[in-house]
Amino acid sequence: MENLYCTSCGRGVTGDKFIRFLCPECSKEDIIRCQVCRKNAKIYVCKKCGFTGP
Ligand SMILES: [Zn+2]
Numbered sequence: 001m002e003n004l005y006c007t008s009c010g011r012g013v014t015g016d017k018f019i020r021f022l023c024p025e026c027s028k029e030d031i032i033r034c035q036v037c038r039k040n041a042k043i044y045v046c047k048k049c050g051f052t053g054p
């Protein structure tokens, strides 16, 4: 099984308590956000293109 980590805080995520989507800029990198970062609208950074979003 794949280990997934929140892109914003690095916390491991499990179950359905996170969202996963492709970078809106380059569509090549999976952005993963845990529940906490979603709630706090934490900034994420795409590792591929450097795009940042809330
Ligand atoms: Zn997080």
Ligand SMILES: [Zn+2]
Pocket: 023, 024, 025, 026, 027, 028, 029, 046, 047, 048, 049, 050, 051
């Ligand atoms: Zn990107």
